[in-house]
Amino acid sequence: MRAGRAADLLTDLTAPLTRRSCLTHVEVRPEREGRRGAFPSWTDxxxxxxxxxxxxxxxxxxxxxxxxxxxxxxxxxxxxxxxxxxxxxxxxxxxxxxxxxxxxxxxxxxxxxxxxxxxxxxxxxxxxxxxxxxxxxxxxxxxxxxxxxxxxxxxxxxxxxxxxxxxxxxxxxxxxxxxxxxxxxxxxxxxxxxxxxxxxxxxxxxxxxxxxxxxxxxxxxxxxxxxxxxxxxxxxxxxxxxxxxxxxxxxxxxTEDGSPRSGLTIGLWEPGTRARVDGRGPGATADGTATDGAVGTRAAADGAELLDAELEQSGEHADGRDGGREAPLRRSATSEAAALLADLVERDVQTLVFARSRRGAELVASGSRRLLDQKAEHMLAPALADRARRIAAYRGGYLARERRALEDSLRSGELRALASTNALELGIDIAGLDAVVVAGWPGTRASLWQQFGRAGRRQDGGGGALALFVAREDPLDTYVVHHPETVFQAPVEAAVFDPANPYVMTPHLCAAASELAIRDGEEDIFGPTARELLDTLAGRGVLRRRPHGWYWTMTESAHDLTDLRGSGGEPVRIVEEASGALLGTVDAASAHSQVHDGAVYLHQGTSFVVNHLDVERAVAFVHREDPLHSTHPQSTSTIRIRQIDREVPWAGGVQLCFGTVDVTDQVTGYQVRDVYTQVVLGQHPLDLPPRTLTTKAVWWVMPRSTTDAADIPGEELPGALHAAEHAAISMLPLLATCDRWDIGGVSTAQHEDTGEPTIFVYDGAPGGAGFAERGADDAAAWVRATADMIGECGCESGCPACVVSPKCGNGNEPLSKAQAEVLLGLLHP
The missing domain is CATH 3.40.50.300 (P-loop containing nucleotide triphosphate hydrolases)
Incomplete structure (x- = not known):
């Protein structure tokens, strides 16, 4: 990309009237000269x-x-x-x-x-x-x-x-x-x-x-x-x-980086309001809402509106309709990214889009192709139709040959754009990418900069690469685009993990003993708690203690006891029942909610419906179908305290605790909703087994006397706790190297273990991952950022930009934004 092209592109992208307010901040990173050293004398x-x-x-x-x-x-x-x-x-x-x-x-x-x-x-x-x-x-x-x-x-x-x-x-x-x-x-x-x-x-x-x-x-x-x-x-x-x-x-x-840096223009982008076919603005009559002018033709508006509907039914919107709330007028980040990608490819800008989910990547690719096809038909421009065919999706779950073909096509330039999950955040060295669009906060600042870094990798002497962060209607995303200092002035996070986690160490000790008997003294390599765990395993008969060490005694493989990526077990295969073709895989932890009986599954733009999820065989059988409905899983969660590791008194009798908990989740059924109106068409029960997770959590215990003294009405207390829980979960990634989907939460007006109103936030991995502990360590800053985020949101009763959660198993009910602000005031130490 030539010098100055990034600024030209931003001007083009914000030219439509309704896009002019989308760009909330522009940061220009200038080109930097490199500093050379000398090859070591020992080099071949x-x-x-x-x-x-x-x-x-x-x-x-x-x-x-x-x-x-x-x-x-x-x-x-x-x-x-x-x-x-x-x-x-x-x-x-x-x-x-x-x-x-x-x-x-x-x-x-x-x-x-x-x-x-x-x-x-x-x-x-x-x-x-x-x-x-x-x-x-x-x-x-x-x-x-x-x-x-x-x-x-x-x-x-x-x-x-x-x-x-x-x-x-x-x-x-x-x-x-x-x-x-x-x-x-x-x-x-x-x-x-x-x-x-x-x-x-x-x-x-x-x-x-x-x-x-x-x-x-x-x-x-x-x-x-x-x-x-x-x-x-x-x-x-x-x-x-x-x-x-x-x-x-x-x-x-x-850490001293001597490499040259091509110029990079970074834009923070908050999507505009929904497009309507007639293009009327926010003050329009009943059959119209605001237009976003993404491409500027009636056909393109049709395509954008249809994409918005598809995204809503897929869960890529932030669940604005859950719990009876009106859908937000703001377009989803995924829909906006598809429109931006179409504009960039139209200008022959090789672009990589990072989507938040597998389905999001699929919909960005298919949506941008549809927008270009419609514009090509409207303008009689076959070259645009050809460019539309050079857009593809890339994600985990594809077969190896599909991934390699896509990577090669992107390198060669045959593909002009790729919509990817974070599977392409790392590694493949693609020279010449002109632009990157990040649709939704990727979890950490380190990941955001890594994704931005995919742009401008070719040293062309002029800079001009473009990177856009497109905010979802999500508390953290909204906070970031209106507080650019959280990206450009704050340091990147340190990696958070705990090798001493006994749930992690125990199966690895078994694996190590099966590889080579663990001799006395060798256990020190695993950490100071290893010997105690080895003795426990020997006491259970899993290992045999001999005078000089510990030996594996079981007939099965010790290595099968360990799931490195914490996915919860064997990946579930997605198989087309009629042909027997393997379409892809989904991790075990997500299978109950993504490929349950009746769920819609998307693969390279093609829709399938799940006939049956065989939990024991880890396979989901599907058939090809284009349904006009969406499916939304519903679940229940309970949490019990096993051990309190830390307890800190706060003002007003509030207690901050950290320790071990048991979380039991069960997908109990799913709703069927109309694709376009999101009206609930039916409710179907599911008979899936519960999944229990023993993990680490941070929680606040608030005496009922304290909430009463703050004039929080008893009937609104559950909604206040629930809204504060959602907001806290959404803001924890600012402190810890986690994603919203790495953590979970439960809130209750009277928890059975504490006897008081309690908010839990827990790690979504067996034994914990260090995220809840990081929150406990810096709880004051966490609560402060959460309160600021809710207070700055302009909505009246709660929205996806503050307290409505896209992952809520209770349909975002009940929620009380106003009382959550009061409640968070009680949590200041």
Whole structure:
């Protein structure tokens, strides 16, 4: 994109009258010159020659520093911005070590293990590393991917011959460590372990990966290898602390970024009001509401309105109609992103859109295609129709061949736009993306900057890349677009995870014992509580205690006890019943609400209806159908306190508590609603088993005498508690590296364990993920931000921008925004 094009695009996008107020803030990040260092003297000369051929005559200063530390045997984390060249920093020592025997037969053999959180990133790195090694003539650098998509016949070759193996923590846990004897020669030569995008290892997933890293270190030590760990991270707070916690030993951080930065124009965007076909504004009569002028034609308005209806029925709107509330006039972020994407592709701007959900990504892609098709038909412009066909969706759950084809098409430029979940937040190096649209807060500032960083990766000397954050009608999103300092002046978060979580550590101790008996003293690698847990497992007969250690005694695989990603079990397969074709998968924790009997499932723009969810076999059978109704699951939740770890008195007799709770959820049925009017057409019960979660929670106990003294009427107290709970959940991501969907909440006017009005916010992962604890640690700031957000919202009785929740299992009833403000005033310490 040429210099100044981003400003031109913003002018074009805000040209329609009803879009002029959408842009709430513009931030311009200027272009920055790079600072060069020098290639280390130990670098393989063949690498230097090949890099010189590619025009790389010196590294950036952070590349040189990190490479020198790693070559010297120091564990290091490189935490710099997206597209700053972190790969070269670890490839210099890795490829130099792997190719050393070709230059000196006395040099010892070296291998390297590369870990990424996504398959897309590993596949992209395979291409990059292979090209670099082949271009330099490093014949000993036999690079291969070893993951769930690797064919069986290739796996034996990888185990025996590969010197640089690219995999992920899941495959390391399930496929490599259990069969480490087959990898003996690889482990004996293991010199480097590269952990890419390590900032993504947070919450329960981060805790599991931390245990896998300790098991990896133990296996390497068994084969007398002492690998150096090199970690790459987006910019994050205290990267050395997070990295040290992840691998279990001290790590040195490199944070001074010497790479050049192309100019980036960032816009915060609050969607306008709904479009109507007649284009009348807010003061229109009964058959019209405000127009947003997205594309400017009657046909496009038709398409935008239809997309709004589809998004409402899919749950991409923030549930504004739940509980009898009127639907908000503001357009959804997903609908707005589809319109913006259509405008950008019309101008031949290669764009990546990040949507909040799989269904959202599908609807952004299909909606933008429809808008362009309608405009092409209206204007008799076949070129627009051709561009519409070059827009696609990308998300988890696709088969491997679909993902690879989409990645290749985006790299080549054949695809002009991709609507993706955060599956493309990391990794794949796509040169030349001109714009990024982020539809909805991605969970953390670190993720937001990582997604913004997908734009402007091509160094064109002129800058001009564009990034837009489009707010959902959600409390946190609304707060952010009206408080830009929360993005541009606040530091990014530190990764939050707890390797000592006993629910995480216990199955990993079993897995470690089944790999190699845990000898006395070796348990220290797992942490100070490991010995107590080992003795408990021995007492239960799961492990056998011998004079020198602990041994696995069971016949089943210990590794099947562990779900690294906290998805709640085996992924549920989506199968078309008539053909037997596998369409995709959905994680077990989401299956009850997403693919229950009768639910609508969307795949690459095609609608299916679920015939039956077989819970025991983990498969959902579907058939092709385009229903004119939507389905909305309903659930019940109960919470019991198991243990109070911390109790802090606040003013007015209020108690802030933190501890362990049992949360029981059950999807009890679903509503069927009309696609366009959202009128409830029917209610259907479901017979699904309850799911109980033992986790960590933070909660406030408010004496009834205190709420009475604050003049909160007894009949409005449940609504006040419920509204405050929703608002608190929505604002916690400002403090912790979590997403709204990582946490849950329950509120009650008289809880059975406390006997008083109580609000709970809990981690949505077994044993906890550290988010509730982070909230407890900074509760005063959390309550203050929550109260400010509610107070600043202009609605009268509550809306999706303050207290209405898109994930409420009770239909957002009851809610009392006014009394929630009073209640939050009581929570100030």
């Amino acid at each position: 000369p063949r690498l230097l020659a090949h890099l010189a051929e590619r025009g790389i005559t010196a590294p950036w200063i952070h590349q040189e520093e990190a490479a020198e530390l790693a070559h010297g045997g120091q564990d290091v984390v490189l935490a710099t911005a997206t597209a700053s060249g972190k790969s070269l920093a670890y490839l210099l020592p890795v490829l130099t070590a792997v190719g050393a025997r070709e230059l000196d037969v006395t040099a010892r053999r070296a291998t390297a293990l590369y870990l990424s959180p996504t398959k897309a990133l590993a596949a992209d790195q395979l291409t990059n590393i292979t090209a670099l090694a082949d271009g330099a003539g490093l014949h000993d650098a036999r690079v291969a991917v070893y993951d769930g998509d690797t064919p069986t016949e290739q796996r034996r070759w990888v185990r025996r011959h590969a010197t640089v193996v690219l995999t992920n923590p899941d495959m390391l846990h399930f496929g490599i460590l259990p069969g480490h004897e087959q990898w003996a020669s690889f482990f004996r030569a293991l010199r480097y372990v590269v952990i890419d995008e390590c900032h993504t290892y947070r919450g329960v997933f981060g805790s599991h990966v931390a245990m896998v890293m300790r098991r990896l270190r133990r296996i390497a030590e068994h084969y007398r290898a002492e690998p150096t760990f090199v970690l790459a991270s987006a910019t994050t707070a205290n990267p050395e602390l997070s990295a040290s916690r992840l691998i279990g030993r001290d790590v040195q951080a490199v």
